[in-house]
Amino acid sequence: MRFAIVTETYPPEVNGVALTVQGLESGLRQRGHAVSLVRPRQATDAGAADDTLLVRSASLPRYPGLRFGLPATRRLLAQWKQSPPDAIYVATEGPLGWSAVRAARRLGIPVATGFHTRFDEYMRDYGARFLEHTALRWMRRFHNDADATLVPTRELADFLQSQGFRHVVRLARAVDAQHFSPARRDDRLRAQWGLQPDDLAVIYVGRIAAEKNLDLSIRAFDAIRQQHPAAKFVWVGDGPIRARLAQEHPDFIFCGVQRGDALARHFASGDLFLFSSHSETFGNVTLEAMASGVPTVAFNYGAAREHLIDGVHGAAVDSDDDFVSAALRLAGDAPARRAMGDAASDAMRALHPDQVSADFDALLTDLALTRRSRHASVAAA
Numbered sequence: 001m002r003f004a005i006v007t008e009t010y011p012p013e014v015n016g017v018a019l020t021v022q023g024l025e026s027g028l029r030q031r032g033h034a035v036s037l038v039r040p041r042q043a044t045d046a047g048a049a050d051d052t053l054l055v056r057s058a059s060l061p062r063y064p065g066l067r068f069g070l071p072a073t074r075r076l077l078a079q080w081k082q083s084p085p086d087a088i089y090v091a092t093e094g095p096l097g098w099s100a101v102r103a104a105r106r107l108g109i110p111v112a113t114g115f116h117t118r119f120d121e122y123m124r125d126y127g128a129r130f131l132e133h134t135a136l137r138w139m140r141r142f143h144n145d146a147d148a149t150l151v152p153t154r155e156l157a158d159f160l161q162s163q164g165f166r167h168v169v170r171l172a173r174a175v176d177a178q179h180f181s182p183a184r185r186d187d188r189l190r191a192q193w194g195l196q197p198d199d200l201a202v203i204y205v206g207r208i209a210a211e212k213n214l215d216l217s218i219r220a221f222d223a224i225r226q227q228h229p230a231a232k233f234v235w236v237g238d239g240p241i242r243a244r245l246a247q248e249h250p251d252f253i254f255c256g257v258q259r260g261d262a263l264a265r266h267f268a269s270g271d272l273f274l275f276s277s278h279s280e281t282f283g284n285v286t287l288e289a290m291a292s293g294v295p296t297v298a299f300n301y302g303a304a305r306e307h308l309i310d311g312v313h314g315a316a317v318d319s320d321d322d323f324v325s326a327a328l329r330l331a332g333d334a335p336a337r338r339a340m341g342d343a344a345s346d347a348m349r350a351l352h353p354d355q356v357s358a359d360f361d362a363l364l365t366d367l368a369l370t371r372r373s374r375h376a377s378v379a380a381a
Contacts, residue, residue: 001033001034001086001087001364002033002034002083002085002086003036003085003087003089004035004036004037004038004080004088005021005024005025005035005037005088005089006037006089006090006097007039008040008067008068008069008091008092008096009039009092010022010037010039010042012042012044012259013042014237014257014259015207016116016280016283016285017091017114017116017117020114020116020284021091021114023356023357024089024357026357027353027356027357027358027361028357028364030357031357033361034051036051036052036083036085037052037053038052038053038055038072038100039052039053039054039055040054040056040057040068040096041054041055041057042057053075053076053079055069055070055072055075055096056069056072057069057070058070068094068096069094069095069096069097070095070096071095071096071098072096072099072100073099073102076099076103077103077106080103080104080109081107084109085109086109086110086365086368086371087109087112087364087365087368087371088100088104088109088110088111088112089111089112089114089150089360090111090112090113091114091116092114092116092117093113093138093139093142093143097142101113101146105145108371109371110147110367110368110370110371111145111147111367112146112147112148112149112150112169112363112364112367113142113143113146113149113150114149114150115149115150115151115156115281116281118280118281140163140165144164144165144166146167147167147367148167148168148363149168150170150171150360151169152170152171152173152281152302152306153170153282153301153302154306155301155306156282156302157170171356171360172306172355172356172359173282173287173303173356174351174353174355174356175284175288175290175291175348176353177291177345177349177351180264180268180287180288180291180292181264181268181293181345182292182293182341182345184261184264184265184267184269184292185265185268185293186265186269189265189266190269193232193234193253194232194253195230196230200224200230200231200232200271200272200331201232201234201269201270201272202221202224202231202233202234202273202327203233203236203267203269203270203271203272203289204233204235204236204237204273204275205236205263205285205288206236206237206275206277206285207238207239208235208237208239208241208242208245209240210240210241212239212277212279213277213278213279214245214276216276216320216323216324217274217275217276218233218245218249219320220274220276220297220324220327220328221233221327223324223327223328224327224328224331227331227332228331231331232251232253233249233252234255234266235252235254236256236267237257237258238256238257242254264292267294268292268293271295272294272295272297272327272330272331273286273289273294274296274297274327275289275296275297275298275299275304276298276299276323277299280301280302280303281302282302282303283298283302283304284303286298286302286303286304287303287307287348287351289344290307290313290314290344290345290347291348291349293342293344293345294344295314295336295340295344296308296314296315296344297314297315297317297326297327297330298314298317299317299318300316307347307351308344312340312343312344313340313347314326314340314344315327315329
């Protein structure tokens with residue numbers, strides 16, 4: 001089969017969407033399919049591979065280094081007329097994504113979209129709550145033009161269906177438990193953070209931005225530090241509010257963006273992962289922390305609801321006060337943290353990225369074969 005993937009973000013950009021899309025692309029290639037990629041041109045691009053179409057882009061406000069694709073309907077029509085894919089996956093709802101869905105519809109190519117970001121909830125996080133319903137209508141219109149909308153959890157599927165989204169399909173997520181592993185724990189790295197062997201490293205990994213509700217994590221850490229003065233708060237990632245947080249909290253340790261083995265070492269060298277976001281569609285970092293053997297405190301939705309058992313792998317909470325209480329409780333109980341970390345790591349070994357690739361393959365292949373069957377029926381008539 002020939003498949004095309006369209007995305008506004010792609011490595012070396014570091015975020016959950018970019019890495020998820022790269023994993024889906026790699027999985028299709030490993031299963032023998034030809035895959036073409038459409039994405040915005042990045043500053044590091046000297047040229048494009050034969051299977052990659054780079055489109056014009058613009059800077060994403062508030063996110064230095066990230067870009068979004070500009071409308072490219074004509075280029076996509078020309079590209080896909082000349083070399084039509086059997087099915088198309090559009091990962092993002094930006095201008096490029098809209099162009100891709102429009103072009104696919106004109107050419108009669110089946111298209112699936114990915115629901116990766118709760119833009120409706122972002123409106124609240126950025127002080128524009130009055131636009132929440134508008135954002136949801138905008139996303140519904142985009143996704144309902146597709147043959148399938150892929151979501152990572154049953155909870156999100158139920159919500160979108162209740163809001164009038166059609167053809168919603170769950171595509172589960174997984175984590176590479178060989179890469180993210182307790183074996184990656186690095187005592188030298190912990191020493192660089194200023195920790196003694198028994199000191200507590202509270203860790204956050206992700207985008208350092210307003211929509212991540214980081215003030216709550218800071219509130220929880222302040223409570224922890226009152227009882228454990230030697231504790232350190234380690235931040236891995238970057239984002240628009242990093243500079244402000246570093247100025248306001250000079251005792252915090254900011255490690256910047258980490259990739260590959262370095263990211264795995266940072267995860268596994270933590271003792272407690274605080275993930276206070278309210279607006280994730282999933283939250284890949286929850287699985288990565290669990291696979292790394294780090295007990296996690298997160299809100300009971302997304303990845304936490306699907307995979308984190310409260311009291312076994314960490315804490316899945318329903319309120320801000322519960323978040324702080326759970327963080328404080330686990331910070332003071334090293335044996336419980338070790339037991340939860342072991343249980344979380346064991347649970348993540350049962351997840352298989354190859355199965356996600358197989359499911360994604362099956363979904364796109366079914367869309368393509370359904371289209372062929374319909375065309376054959378029309379021709380026979």
